[in-house]
Amino acid sequence: MPTSPSSQSGTIQYAVSWDANPQEADNNQGISRLHVTAFDTSTGHIRWQREPLKVKDMYQSSEQRIVDGVLYIASSSQHNALLLALDTRDGHLLWQRETEETGFNTMQFCKGTIYQNTETTVQALQMSNGQVRWSYKSPAFLSGLVTTSAAVYLVETEINAQSQNGQRRFATALDTTHGKVLWRKAYTTANDSSTFKLIATKNAVLAINQIASDPSTSSPITSVQALQPETGRSIWTIPMSMSNEPLSVTALGDTLYLNGHNRLYNPKAHPASEPGQDMLLMAFNAHTGKLRWQREHNYEQFTFLSEQELYAYKGYRGDGSTPRKTFCALDTATGKDRWCIDSLQPSLFSLSANKDTLIVVEELQPSPLSLQQNLYAINKRDGKILWHQPWQSSAPSLVTLTLVTITPDQNAVPFG
Numbered sequence: 001m002p003t004s005p006s007s008q009s010g011t012i013q014y015a016v017s018w019d020a021n022p023q024e025a026d027n028n029q030g031i032s033r034l035h036v037t038a039f040d041t042s043t044g045h046i047r048w049q050r051e052p053l054k055v056k057d058m059y060q061s062s063e064q065r066i067v068d069g070v071l072y073i074a075s076s077s078q079h080n081a082l083l084l085a086l087d088t089r090d091g092h093l094l095w096q097r098e099t100e101e102t103g104f105n106t107m108q109f110c111k112g113t114i115y116q117n118t119e120t121t122v123q124a125l126q127m128s129n130g131q132v133r134w135s136y137k138s139p140a141f142l143s144g145l146v147t148t149s150a151a152v153y154l155v156e157t158e159i160n161a162q163s164q165n166g167q168r169r170f171a172t173a174l175d176t177t178h179g180k181v182l183w184r185k186a187y188t189t190a191n192d193s194s195t196f197k198l199i200a201t202k203n204a205v206l207a208i209n210q211i212a213s214d215p216s217t218s219s220p221i222t223s224v225q226a227l228q229p230e231t232g233r234s235i236w237t238i239p240m241s242m243s244n245e246p247l248s249v250t251a252l253g254d255t256l257y258l259n260g261h262n263r264l265y266n267p268k269a270h271p272a273s274e275p276g277q278d279m280l281l282m283a284f285n286a287h288t289g290k291l292r293w294q295r296e297h298n299y300e301q302f303t304f305l306s307e308q309e310l311y312a313y314k315g316y317r318g319d320g321s322t323p324r325k326t327f328c329a330l331d332t333a334t335g336k337d338r339w340c341i342d343s344l345q346p347s348l349f350s351l352s353a354n355k356d357t358l359i360v361v362e363e364l365q366p367s368p369l370s371l372q373q374n375l376y377a378i379n380k381r382d383g384k385i386l387w388h389q390p391w392q393s394s395a396p397s398l399v400t401l402t403l404v405t406i407t408p409d410q411n412a413v414p415f416g
Contacts, residue, residue: 010354011042013407014088015375016064016073017391019398032059032401034084035394036071036091041357041377044389050091051394052084060401063107066408067127070094074107074116083107083114083130088408097130108147113176115152117145122154124179134179140170146200150229151175151182153198153205169196171207173232183232199251201286205229206256208249222247224256224289238289248416253307255332256286259415262296270296281335295335299328302415303351308332309380311358315345327360329383339383344376349414352405356380359405361391373403 015037021030032055038047059082062075071086081104085094103118113133114125119141124133140156147153152174157167169189173182187209189196195210204226222240227233240258247260262280270277281302282294299312310332315325328340350361360376373391378384393400406412 011040011357012038012047013041013352013354013359013405014038014066014071015391015403015405016062016071017393017400017403018060018062018075019394019400020058020060021398030058031056033394033398034059034062034073036073036086038088038091039375041354041359042386044375044377044387048091050086052086052091052093053096055082057082062402062404064404064406065107065109065411066406067109069408070127071406072107072109072114072127074104076102076104078102083116083125085127085130095130097125106145108145110147110176111149115145115147117142117154119143122152122174122179124152124176134177136174136179144196144198146198146205147176148200148202148229149176152179153200155196155198156184171198171205171227171232173205173229182230185227185232195247197247197249199249199256199286200229201251201254201256203229203287204235205232206249206251206286208247208258210247224258224284226286226289236289250304250413250415251286252304252413254286255292255307256284257302257304257415258282258284259302283332283335293333293335299326300416301348302330304413304415305351305353305410309353311346311351312337313344313346329380341378341383341385347373347403349412350404351412352407352410353380354407357386359407361403361405362388363403371399371401373400375405 017035018032020032034055035049035051037049057077057080059075059077062073064073069088071088073084075082081099081102083097087094104116106117108115112127114127116123120138122136126133138156141159142154144155154172156170156172167189169187171185175182190210197208199206207225210222223237225237226235228235247258249258259281262278277296277298279297281297283292300314303311310330312330313327325345326340326342327344327346329338331338347361347363352359358378358380362374364372374388375391376388377386379386391403
């Protein structure tokens with residue numbers, strides 16, 4: 001693959017924006033426009049901007065990833081699913097795939113293959129041309145797609161099988177060559193689909209399960225179980241405190257992060273200047289399950305950019321109040337704040353960074369049918385703002401509905 005400009009200069013990043021007429025967008029009708037922009041993070045100046053194809057449907061957002069100098073963009077409308085591959089040197093279209101099968105909501109990459117799933121199907125596509133290598137069809141509801149070089153892992157939920165005792169779900173491993181089932185392990189879980197998740201590391205598959213409890217007891221019990229990637233056999237299981245429900249989970253390197261409501265929160269233990277610290281973020285050794293650190297907090301969202309980069313922010317309350325906006329960089333070794341900016345509210349899904357600079361998209365809504373985006377460049381070491389500027393849509397009559405920045409080989413992980 002050709003070398004991307006960002007790997008040559010270290011300052012080029014990319015923005016993916018979806019523009020549309022706001023009246024049509026409000027009814028999810030109309031024709032949207034996709035624009036891809038390369039800009040210099042040291043100045044904010046645009047290097048080039050492309051409209052890679054004429055979109056004939058209403059797409060409002062997408063998932064994107066840069067791998068080996070190619071920008072992949074996946075999106076879904078009410079009628080179609082779209083997958084594009086663009087050359088990051090100048091934004092020209094390498095290939096596109098548009099199908100009537102909607103609902104593709106993830107995009108995983110491994111060894112020259114793109115993996116996507118709908119509610120009932122997993123597809124493996126060639127990164128070079130988008131052609132289907134294999135497809136796996138399940139009679140169950142699919143979620144939680146995770147890929148490694150060893151296997152493709154997913155959660156299968158039995159449809160219409162809820163009961164007072166919970167719901168049966170399966171951790172399933174598929175062969176990466178043909179999509180055949182390697183093993184399947186059954187669990188009884190709480191009925192809520194968010195209470196069972198899979199995370200894969202190099203050495204294990206981690207199943208995080210919140211078990212449906214007796215209604216007379218206080219809350220579900222959470223367990224973390226490490227499974228052998230080849231067989232699905234249990235390596236270790238650690239029961240968790242009942243203080244974390246519901247949970248958000250992710251793993252980076254050899255660290256497993258869990259975030260959820262702290263049922264044991266004591267407001268008397270915190271000063272009045274720190275209200276609502278009823279959330280708990282925990283970091284575990286993913287190989288042994290040993291707790292590394294934990295902290296109570298009142299952040300509403302976290303984003304991981306790498307094993308060393310963790311950012312937290314708050315200020316999204318929708319009750320008409322105007323809470324204090326805060327954006328912080330956290331130390332992944334201790335969980336403590338390194339620096340904070342008290343006047344910035346990033347978009348929930350748009351952080352990206354190169355070696356020295358963090359790019360933040362701020363999204364404001366001054367009226368019901370208008371959106372405004374601003375780009376901020378921040379020094380990653382000390383949190384100082386280097387520059388900021390408003391984002392311009394592709395035409396005066398259009399509004400940028402979604403603006404996401406991205407850098408090569410970096411996969412931002414939102415973590416609520």
